[in-house]
Amino acid sequence: MKAKEIVLVAIFIFTINLVAAQQAPGYLGKRLVLSYTPKFMLSAFNPNKNGEQGFTTFNYAHRFSLDFAANRKISYGVAFEMYSTGMEPEFTLYKHHPASDHSSSWGSDYPESYYYEGYGRLNVKGVSLYRYKYKKGIAPLGKHSILGVKLLYASMDFSDLEFSNTYYIGSGSHQKDYYNLSSSETSVMQLGFVWGYGVNRIVADKVTLRLGVESTLFPLKLFSMFQSVEDDDYYLNYGETSLSKAKELFQKQAIKRMAQVEAFNITLGIGFLAY
Amino acid sequence: MRIRLFFSLLISISSVSAQDMSNFEILKSKGDVPNEFNKSSALKVKEDIKAVSKEQNRTDQKAEKLFALESNYLIDGMLESGMVLYNDELSSYVSRVADEVLKVNKELRSNLRFYVLKSQAVNAFATDRGTIFITIGLLAQIENEAQLAFVLSHEIVHFQNKHAKTGFVENKRIEQGRGEYKRTRWNKEISKNKYSKELELEADIEGVKIYLDTKYSLKEVSSVFNVLQYAHLPIEDIAFDSTYFNNGFFVLPENLNKKEIKAIQAIDDEDDESHTHPNINKRRAVMSDELEGKSNEGRLDFIVSEKDFYRIQSLARFELSYLYTKDRMYGEAIYNSYVLLKKSPNNEFLKINIAYSLYALSKYKNEGKIHSVLTDYDDVEGESQRVYYLFDEMDKKTLNTLAVKYLWELKSTIKENTFLDAVAKNAVKELLLESGARKSDYRKKYPENKDGNIAVETDDGEESKYDKIVKIKDDSEGYLKYAFVDLFKNEEFADLMSKYEKEYVKEAKGVKTDKEERVEHKKLEKKGQALGIEKIVMVAPDYKKYDLGKKVITQHEYSEYKKEDFVKLNQFCAEKRGIELEILSNTYFESTDQYNDISLLTDWMDERFDHKNVRILPYCKMYTDELATKYNTKYFGWTGMYAIHAQKNIQWGYLALACIYYGIGIPIGIYQVLTPENHTFYYTYVANVTNYNLLMAKEDYVKIKDNKDLMKSYVYDSYNQIKSSKKPSKKLSEELSEESK
Structure with a gap:
C-alpha cells in the first residue's frame, strides 16, 4: 500500500472513530476542538521582529491546534505554531591576519574581523504534542494543566543584517568586503518540553475560549538563555574557519533567543467545538 | 407514687387501645396537595414583608423582614422534604379535634392548618402563617383527646400572638444589645431563654382560656405535663425479657441480662435557666392557679371519638417503629416493637422491624461502630435499658447468629416477602464473612442420648490440653452450636451457608491492597x-x-x-x-x-x-x-x-x-x-x-x-x-x- 493510501485510510479511521465516539465524554458529547491561539511573549530584554524592545512590546506567535478529549480528565492536542522574533548579534568575531602573527602587539597589524550591523530576524516554526489534564473540570472545559513536547525549527532571516569582513591588505590599508550568509546555513532544530496552566470556557456550546500561561524548556540547553554566546576561542582562532564559527555562533544565539522567548508565554485562544 | 400512678394509668388506657394493626402500612398523605405546598416561597415572603408595619423602628422592621424570609423558607423546606403528613388519618383527626377546640371561634379556625410531622420527637409547634405541626412522637405518647386538645390550645395561642415573630425580633434585640438589653451583653442566651419561657407561660395561660371554652376534662391539663416530663421514655415501660430471643438450645447467656436497671428520675423542678421552656413544676403551678375553683363537671376526656383516638395512637406507635428504624435508632426500634408485640403478638410488621434491627446491629457490631446506632445504656432510664445493655454486651458472633436465626425463622413464617428474603440472605453472608463465625461452629443435629432424646454433651474422661481449649470455647459458645439445627433442614439456608463459607476462603486470598484500590479509584476518576x-x-x-x-x-x-x-x-x-x-x-x-x-x-x-x-x-x-x-x-x-x-x-x-x-x-x-x-x-x-x-x-x-x-x-x-x-x-x-x- 502506498503512503498516500495509508494516510487516507488513517484519516478515514480517525474520522469514523470521532463520529462513533461523539456521545462520550466531552462537552455535550463533543470532543474535538479546532483552535487558533495567539501567544504573547514579552520582549523586555530582547527585540521583537521589528527590533522593538521594552516592557510594553511583545513577540507574537500563532498556533493552530487540534485537541481531542480522550476521557473525562485528559485531552490530547497536536499543534502547529510559528513566530518571528528579532535577533541582534551580540558578538564580533576577530581573526588575526597571518601577517601579524609574529607581532608582539597588534599595533598597526590589524586583525581580520567580521562585523554585523542591524537586526536579524529569527523565524521559528514548530509542531507540538500536548496533554491537558483537567483535575476538577471535565475535558475540554475548565482549569487544566498542560504538559507537552515541542519540536522547533528556527531559521534566520539576514536580509536586514549587514555582514562585512575587514582585513589588512598591507601598507596601512584595510579592505572591507561584504558578503551574505544564507538562512539555511544557520538553521537550528530544538526539542523542548512544555508545561503550563490554562482555563477553557465554552460559549454557545460551540466556541471555546482559552486563557493560559505556558513555558517551554530546552533540557539540553537549559541555561542557554542566560549564557553569552561569545567565546574566547573564537577570538584567538586562526585559519579559514571564521565563517563557519560565525554560523555556529548564530545557531547558539538562535537557541538562546528561542529559550528566552519560550520561557514564558501568555496564550489567548479561540476555537470551535467540531465533533 | 405519682410515677407509679402515671404508669398504671398509662397501662390501663393502653389495654383499651388495642387496635387491629395486622395490616399496618406506613403513613402516607392523602387527597389533594394543599395549596401552600405549591405556592412559591418567594411569593409568601413578599406578602409577609409587605405586611410588616412601618410604624415600628427600622431595626425591628428589618428583623421582621428577616423573620418573614427565614421562617417561610424553613417551613417550606419542611413541607418539601416529604416529612409532613396531610389529609391522612392522623392529621385529619388532629384537625377534627382542632375544630372542637375552636368551635366558638370559627374565624380563627379558618386561618389554621394542622399537619403531622414524621418525627419520633415528642413535640408540637406553631408558625405565624397558621401552620401547626404535631409530631408522630407526641401522638404516640398522649393518652387521650383532652390532652391533645390542650396541646392544640397552647399552639393556637402561639399563632394568635405571633410568638414566633415576636421571639425572633426580641432575640435580635438581645443580640444587638438594644433597649433593655444594653447591659446583658454577657448572658444573651439566658436572656433569650428567659423571653422564650415568658412566651411559653403566656401560651399556657391563654391556652387554658381557649381550653376552658371546650368541654374537655380539666384534669388532663395537668396530666399532659406528665407526657412532656417523660417524653424521653418509650411509649410504655414494661419489663424487657431477653428470653424472648431464646428457643430450644439457643439460650442467651445470663450475663447479658442486666440485673439492675436505672430508675426513672422524677425531676420536675430542674434548673431551667438554659431551657427555652419553663420547668414542668412551674407550668403546673401556673395552670393550677388558672384552674382554681373551676368545676370539672360534665367535662370529658373524649369528645370527637374515643375509638378514633386509640386508632390514631396505635398508628402513631406503629409508625414510631418505622421512624426509629429508618433513623437507625435500633435499640429504640426493638423496644418499641417489643412493647407493641405484647398487644399484637402476630404482627408481621413489628417482627420484621425487630428482625431488621438485629440485622443492622450485627452489621454495625462487625464494623465496630455499634455505638453510632445504639444509645449508651448508662443514659437510659427504665426497663428499656435492658435492651441497650443486651446488644452492647453481646459479642459479634452471638449477635450475628441471633440475627440470622430470627430472620430465617421469620422468613419461614412470612412467605413471599422479598425484603425479608434479601435481608435474611445478606445476614448469612455477614455472619460467615464478617463476624468470625464458621459454618463448622454450628451443628446440624441435636446431641442424642442412648434413648434417642436430645441431651447435653457430657465429659468423657481424660482430656488433652487442646481438648480443654476447644471445650472452653465450646462451653462459652455452647448456646450457639445448636442455633441453626432446624434451619439446616432448609435447603436454601444450608446452600447459602456452604456458599458463603467457600467465599470466605476465596475472599481471604484476594484482598485488594491499598495501591490497587488507589489505581482503581484513579481509573474511575478518569x-x-x-x-x-x-x-x-x-x-x-x-x-x-x-x-x-x-x-x-x-x-x-x-x-x-x-x-x-x-x-x-x-x-x-x-x-x-x-x-x-x-x-x-x-x-x-x-x-x-x-x-x-x-x-x-x-x-x-x-x-x-x-x-x-x-x-x-x-x-x-x-x-x-x-x-x-x-x-x-x-x-x-x-x-x-x-x-x-x-x-x-x-x-x-x-x-x-x-x-x-x-x-x-x-x-x-x-x-x-x-x-x-x-x-x-x-x-x-x-x-x-x-x-x-x-x-x-x-x-x-x-x-x-x-x-x-x-x-x-x-x-x-x-x-x-x-x-x-x-x-x-x-x-x-x-x-x-x-x-x-
Whole structure:
C-alpha cells in the first residue's frame, strides 16, 4: 500500500472513530476542538521582529491546534505554531591576519574581523504534542494543566543584517568586503518540553475560549538563555574557519533567543467545538 | 407514687387501645396537595414583608423582614422534604379535634392548618402563617383527646400572638444589645431563654382560656405535663425479657441480662435557666392557679371519638417503629416493637422491624461502630435499658447468629416477602464473612442420648490440653452450636451457608491492597462510570445560589428561578444522551402520590447516607421496591448544584506582588484583586433503590462561577456516565451477577 493510501485510510479511521465516539465524554458529547491561539511573549530584554524592545512590546506567535478529549480528565492536542522574533548579534568575531602573527602587539597589524550591523530576524516554526489534564473540570472545559513536547525549527532571516569582513591588505590599508550568509546555513532544530496552566470556557456550546500561561524548556540547553554566546576561542582562532564559527555562533544565539522567548508565554485562544 | 400512678394509668388506657394493626402500612398523605405546598416561597415572603408595619423602628422592621424570609423558607423546606403528613388519618383527626377546640371561634379556625410531622420527637409547634405541626412522637405518647386538645390550645395561642415573630425580633434585640438589653451583653442566651419561657407561660395561660371554652376534662391539663416530663421514655415501660430471643438450645447467656436497671428520675423542678421552656413544676403551678375553683363537671376526656383516638395512637406507635428504624435508632426500634408485640403478638410488621434491627446491629457490631446506632445504656432510664445493655454486651458472633436465626425463622413464617428474603440472605453472608463465625461452629443435629432424646454433651474422661481449649470455647459458645439445627433442614439456608463459607476462603486470598484500590479509584476518576442505565428517575433536583452581594430575598428568588433552569438542563442533557428521564420535583407537587414517593425516596437516601460505608440493605428498601415497579426502573438519582458568589476583600499582598513583578505580576495581581470569589458544588448520586448499591456518587467542587457551560458540562457528564455501557462497570456487573443468582 502506498503512503498516500495509508494516510487516507488513517484519516478515514480517525474520522469514523470521532463520529462513533461523539456521545462520550466531552462537552455535550463533543470532543474535538479546532483552535487558533495567539501567544504573547514579552520582549523586555530582547527585540521583537521589528527590533522593538521594552516592557510594553511583545513577540507574537500563532498556533493552530487540534485537541481531542480522550476521557473525562485528559485531552490530547497536536499543534502547529510559528513566530518571528528579532535577533541582534551580540558578538564580533576577530581573526588575526597571518601577517601579524609574529607581532608582539597588534599595533598597526590589524586583525581580520567580521562585523554585523542591524537586526536579524529569527523565524521559528514548530509542531507540538500536548496533554491537558483537567483535575476538577471535565475535558475540554475548565482549569487544566498542560504538559507537552515541542519540536522547533528556527531559521534566520539576514536580509536586514549587514555582514562585512575587514582585513589588512598591507601598507596601512584595510579592505572591507561584504558578503551574505544564507538562512539555511544557520538553521537550528530544538526539542523542548512544555508545561503550563490554562482555563477553557465554552460559549454557545460551540466556541471555546482559552486563557493560559505556558513555558517551554530546552533540557539540553537549559541555561542557554542566560549564557553569552561569545567565546574566547573564537577570538584567538586562526585559519579559514571564521565563517563557519560565525554560523555556529548564530545557531547558539538562535537557541538562546528561542529559550528566552519560550520561557514564558501568555496564550489567548479561540476555537470551535467540531465533533 | 405519682410515677407509679402515671404508669398504671398509662397501662390501663393502653389495654383499651388495642387496635387491629395486622395490616399496618406506613403513613402516607392523602387527597389533594394543599395549596401552600405549591405556592412559591418567594411569593409568601413578599406578602409577609409587605405586611410588616412601618410604624415600628427600622431595626425591628428589618428583623421582621428577616423573620418573614427565614421562617417561610424553613417551613417550606419542611413541607418539601416529604416529612409532613396531610389529609391522612392522623392529621385529619388532629384537625377534627382542632375544630372542637375552636368551635366558638370559627374565624380563627379558618386561618389554621394542622399537619403531622414524621418525627419520633415528642413535640408540637406553631408558625405565624397558621401552620401547626404535631409530631408522630407526641401522638404516640398522649393518652387521650383532652390532652391533645390542650396541646392544640397552647399552639393556637402561639399563632394568635405571633410568638414566633415576636421571639425572633426580641432575640435580635438581645443580640444587638438594644433597649433593655444594653447591659446583658454577657448572658444573651439566658436572656433569650428567659423571653422564650415568658412566651411559653403566656401560651399556657391563654391556652387554658381557649381550653376552658371546650368541654374537655380539666384534669388532663395537668396530666399532659406528665407526657412532656417523660417524653424521653418509650411509649410504655414494661419489663424487657431477653428470653424472648431464646428457643430450644439457643439460650442467651445470663450475663447479658442486666440485673439492675436505672430508675426513672422524677425531676420536675430542674434548673431551667438554659431551657427555652419553663420547668414542668412551674407550668403546673401556673395552670393550677388558672384552674382554681373551676368545676370539672360534665367535662370529658373524649369528645370527637374515643375509638378514633386509640386508632390514631396505635398508628402513631406503629409508625414510631418505622421512624426509629429508618433513623437507625435500633435499640429504640426493638423496644418499641417489643412493647407493641405484647398487644399484637402476630404482627408481621413489628417482627420484621425487630428482625431488621438485629440485622443492622450485627452489621454495625462487625464494623465496630455499634455505638453510632445504639444509645449508651448508662443514659437510659427504665426497663428499656435492658435492651441497650443486651446488644452492647453481646459479642459479634452471638449477635450475628441471633440475627440470622430470627430472620430465617421469620422468613419461614412470612412467605413471599422479598425484603425479608434479601435481608435474611445478606445476614448469612455477614455472619460467615464478617463476624468470625464458621459454618463448622454450628451443628446440624441435636446431641442424642442412648434413648434417642436430645441431651447435653457430657465429659468423657481424660482430656488433652487442646481438648480443654476447644471445650472452653465450646462451653462459652455452647448456646450457639445448636442455633441453626432446624434451619439446616432448609435447603436454601444450608446452600447459602456452604456458599458463603467457600467465599470466605476465596475472599481471604484476594484482598485488594491499598495501591490497587488507589489505581482503581484513579481509573474511575478518569473514565467515569459506565452504568448502562436506560431509564432513571431524578428525585427533587436542587439548586441554590448565594450571591452574597445581593439581598437574601433576591438570592432565594434567583435560586428558585435557577432551579427551574437546572431541571430543564437535566432534561436537555438526558435527552441528548438518550436516557429516559423522569423528574420528581419538589418545587411543584402534581399529586399526593408524587409527594409520598418523594418522601419515601428521601427517607431511603437519608438512611443510605447515614449508613456511610457500612454495606447494609437499607430498611427503607422495604418500601422503595414498590417504587421500582411503579416507575419501571430500579435506578433513582439525586442531583443538585450549590453556588456561592462573593466579592473579595482587597488582597494587598497580591498588589504588592504585582508591583514587585511589574510587567508579569501585574495582570495576576489585578485579576486576584478584582475578581470575585466563586465556589460551585455539584452532586449526582445514582442508586439502585432495591438494594444497597450507590452506583454513582459524583461530587465536583470548583472555585469558578456556575456558568452555563460549567453546568452543562457537569450535568451532561452525569448522564453520560449513567448511559454509557461500553464496559459495564464493575459495580453494575457485581450487582447484575448478584441479582442473577
